[in-house]
Amino acid sequence: MIAKLTRPVIAAVIALSAPALHAALPAAAEQPPKKPLTMAEALAASTPAEWRPLDPRNTVYLELAAGRVVIELAPRFAPHYVANVEALAREGYFDGLSIIRAQDNYVVQWGDPDGKRPIRTAQRTLAAEFERAARSLPFTPLPDPDTYAPEVGFSDEFPVAVDPKLGRAWLVHCYGMVGAGRDNDVDSGGGTELYVVIGHAPRHLDRNVTLLGRVVQGMELLSTLPRGTGPLGFYEQPEQRVPIKSVRVAADVPEAQRTELEVLRADTPSFAAYVEARRNRHEEWFKVPAGRLDICNMPVPVRARAAASAAK
Amino acid sequence: MIAKLTRPVIAAVIALSAPALHAALPAAAEQPPKKPLTMAEALAASTPAEWRPLDPRNTVYLELAAGRVVIELAPRFAPHYVANVEALAREGYFDGLSIIRAQDNYVVQWGDPDGKRPIRTAQRTLAAEFERAARSLPFTPLPDPDTYAPEVGFSDEFPVAVDPKLGRAWLVHCYGMVGAGRDNDVDSGGGTELYVVIGHAPRHLDRNVTLLGRVVQGMELLSTLPRGTGPLGFYEQPEQRVPIKSVRVAADVPEAQRTELEVLRADTPSFAAYVEARRNRHEEWFKVPAGRLDICNMPVPVRARAAASAAK
Numbered sequence: 001m002i003a004k005l006t007r008p009v010i011a012a013v014i015a016l017s018a019p020a021l022h023a024a025l026p027a028a029a030e031q032p033p034k035k036p037l038t039m040a041e042a043l044a045a046s047t048p049a050e051w052r053p054l055d056p057r058n059t060v061y062l063e064l065a066a067g068r069v070v071i072e073l074a075p076r077f078a079p080h081y082v083a084n085v086e087a088l089a090r091e092g093y094f095d096g097l098s099i100i101r102a103q104d105n106y107v108v109q110w111g112d113p114d115g116k117r118p119i120r121t122a123q124r125t126l127a128a129e130f131e132r133a134a135r136s137l138p139f140t141p142l143p144d145p146d147t148y149a150p151e152v153g154f155s156d157e158f159p160v161a162v163d164p165k166l167g168r169a170w171l172v173h174c175y176g177m178v179g180a181g182r183d184n185d186v187d188s189g190g191g192t193e194l195y196v197v198i199g200h201a202p203r204h205l206d207r208n209v210t211l212l213g214r215v216v217q218g219m220e221l222l223s224t225l226p227r228g229t230g231p232l233g234f235y236e237q238p239e240q241r242v243p244i245k246s247v248r249v250a251a252d253v254p255e256a257q258r259t260e261l262e263v264l265r266a267d268t269p270s271f272a273a274y275v276e277a278r279r280n281r282h283e284e285w286f287k288v289p290a291g292r293l294d295i296c297n298m299p300v301p302v303r304a305r306a307a308a309s310a311a312k
Numbered sequence: 313m314i315a316k317l318t319r320p321v322i323a324a325v326i327a328l329s330a331p332a333l334h335a336a337l338p339a340a341a342e343q344p345p346k347k348p349l350t351m352a353e354a355l356a357a358s359t360p361a362e363w364r365p366l367d368p369r370n371t372v373y374l375e376l377a378a379g380r381v382v383i384e385l386a387p388r389f390a391p392h393y394v395a396n397v398e399a400l401a402r403e404g405y406f407d408g409l410s411i412i413r414a415q416d417n418y419v420v421q422w423g424d425p426d427g428k429r430p431i432r433t434a435q436r437t438l439a440a441e442f443e444r445a446a447r448s449l450p451f452t453p454l455p456d457p458d459t460y461a462p463e464v465g466f467s468d469e470f471p472v473a474v475d476p477k478l479g480r481a482w483l484v485h486c487y488g489m490v491g492a493g494r495d496n497d498v499d500s501g502g503g504t505e506l507y508v509v510i511g512h513a514p515r516h517l518d519r520n521v522t523l524l525g526r527v528v529q530g531m532e533l534l535s536t537l538p539r540g541t542g543p544l545g546f547y548e549q550p551e552q553r554v555p556i557k558s559v560r561v562a563a564d565v566p567e568a569q570r571t572e573l574e575v576l577r578a579d580t581p582s583f584a585a586y587v588e589a590r591r592n593r594h595e596e597w598f599k600v601p602a603g604r605l606d607i608c609n610m611p612v613p614v615r616a617r618a619a620a621s622a623a624k
Contacts, residue, residue: 104532105487105611130600144459147606175417175512184596199535200487200512200609204593204602220416220539223511227532281516285496288442290516294459297512299417 039277043301046270051262053305054216056250058082060089061259062110062218063245064099069218070250070259071178074158076137077171078129078212081180085191085212087122089247093192098241102225103233105199109181110244111192125190128182129210131170134162139169140266142275144292148172148203152295154266158214159295161206171211173202174296178213198223201296216261216302260305274301351589355613358582363574365617366528368562370394372401373571374422374530375557376411381530382562382571383490386470388449389483390441390524393492397503397524399434401559405504410553414537415545417511421493422556423504437502440494442519443482446474451481452578454587456604460484460515464607466578470526471607473518483523485514486608490525510535513608528573528614572617586613 037045054072062069073082088094094110097117101109139162141153149161152172159177162169171177178196182189189210196215215222230236250258264271278298280289349357366384374381385394400406406422409429413421451474453465461473464484471489474481483489490508494501501522508527527534542548562570576583590610592601 104535145457147456147458148602148604186599201606203604203606203609204590206602207600208598223416224536224538226536278516286520287498288519290460290518292460292515294513294515297515 036280036282037273037277038282039274042270042273042277043264045273046264046268050265050268050270051303052265053260053262054250056253056258059250060085060213061246061248061250061253062094063248064221064242065245066221067218068259069221070216070261071213072216072263073213074156074171074211076156077132077158077160077169078180078210080126081129081189081191081210081212084123084126085180085194086249088119088191089249090252091120091122092246093117093119093122094244094247097244099222099225099244100228100241101195101232101234102198102222102227104227106197106202106233107195108198108222108225109193109195110242111181111194113238113241117192119192123190124192125188128186128189129212130186130207131168134164134167134169137162137169138267140271142293142295142298144279144294146295148206154271154298154300157263157266157300159298161295170207172295173197173205173211174214175199175201175299176215176219177211178215179205179209179211182209196222203296216263217259261302262305264301266300271301348592348594349585349589350594351586354582354585354589355576357585358576358580362577362580362582363615364577365572365574366562368565368570371562372397372525373558373560373562373565374406375560376533376554377557378533379530380571381533382528382573383525384528384575385525386468386483386523388468389444389470389472389481390492390522392438393441393501393503393522393524396435396438397492397506398561400431400503401561402564403432403434404558405429405431405434406556406559409556411534411537411556412540412553413507413544413546414510414534414539416539418509418514418545419507420510420534420537421505421507422554423493423506425550425553429504431504435502436504437500440498440501441522441524442498443480446476446479446481449474449481450579452583454605454607454610456591456606458607460518466583466610466612469575469578469612471610473607482519484607485509485517485523486526487511487513487611488527488531489523490527491517491521491523494521508534515608528575529571573614574617576613578612583613 058073058075060071062071075082097112099108099110100113137155139153139155141151146152150164151162153160159172159174160169161172175197178194180189180191181193181195225242227233228235235241279293280291370385370387372383374383387394409424411420411422412425449467451465451467453463458464462476463474465472471484471486472481473484487509490506492501492503493505493507537554539545540547547553591605592603
């Protein structure tokens, strides 16, 4: 029965977890939401003002033959790394380089396998930006305990951990987060070699490597790549590598060619309602609400901007 | 520089996390391990007696054109579901069916898309086996707090949560765990439609669906499948589905054709040393040890049995 496929295991659970499906949400802002809300209801009840468009100055496009990966950068957490990745993109550093590593349940990584690519205006290495001061940081905390940090939540819609005693904050390694590879020297990174998390959150990397952004669209283009058979998932043969057509700063791409996305702002009632709907699922399928939410089990809602217009 | 590829970002971190690399470990049981150990040292110092072979009576092979996926079943937690999946395999129920769903950062699912496959000796549905009594259960606890449960640890080397107050225990949805799909009725599952976790642990599913085993080899054959473009990641066109050649109980497969694996027993000193090595990484690359370990960030070491012989 094809019908069975429309309500299979855990069907209701993530019906709204895919950006494509968010984009398909009907506008329902005028309807008073019933309590308790499902994730679908929380998003359907959101107002256009609760969504913010991606800033093209802080967005880069990783262009592969299979399509475009949209990466939102996090200048508040890694200002120098973000500026350097943009400088590298603007001088065409990544164009023609390759994805060189795909390790199952861990990371996909790209860069210059030969280390011969010249760098003109950008820096090859930078001082580490593992963490920053927590003070003056916008922060929407999650209420539930975290295994690794005293507090977790969202800042600029990025997953963040905070240590109030130390007064420090840092981005955490959730699925889709993008970081800058380094060697044993903490200051040996800089953004010439980037990786993205494709598996269960490797939180032990937090504060050990500079995270600088996250994939907001096109993850499946990276997560489905054949895994490398060499140590650490590196591709053993050059022909196994996946060519990078280009990396561009969205602001440098003609508007007509940009991918217009918007993110549900973490400081909004609809974001709070969405978090609560994920902590306790009220879809009919569920029998035992978790009553908890792991920071990395909270993908921030992203949708095509067209949906926003439609919702007006 | 190719050399750079041998120590890239987070290289040291998971040098030992892949079964293939475990199998390649040199025997070092006779060397007194230094403290503190790295993961590599903890495994290298293990003795052959600390490893247990997979029980072919509780192991099934999912055979795809791309290769074999080895699934260890968990009869202690889902006895009736395990027996039913084996009965379904023995009557050839899965042979010629397909993988019908691949949702990014969530699950891959297989079964009968048409619901027409007859069942002869097995059951189509079974009463839920979401949890069990914690009493008399072998349990190796992890010391760190868990977001979702009062206690977590390992039982038969499966990731488990325990609620001492309720006296209940249940398998948890870590990467690679295998469960039985159901509709809204909790007793509508049974094993005819199975799913495997391919992303960040969807722990909100714990105690809502029957988990019955885990993939111990061949995850990359499932995690790299093209994602479905239909709702919930279902393949929209029949030709997109991935054919299943067969599902066999290992005990029914000639010994020469079996995949001989062994698992590091959770009740051993080397398992404890490995856990500690993951809680606080001592590889040179690390600067800030996490001091914590998430239950789903602790893949149980698995290796080819050949390595055991070599280690003797």
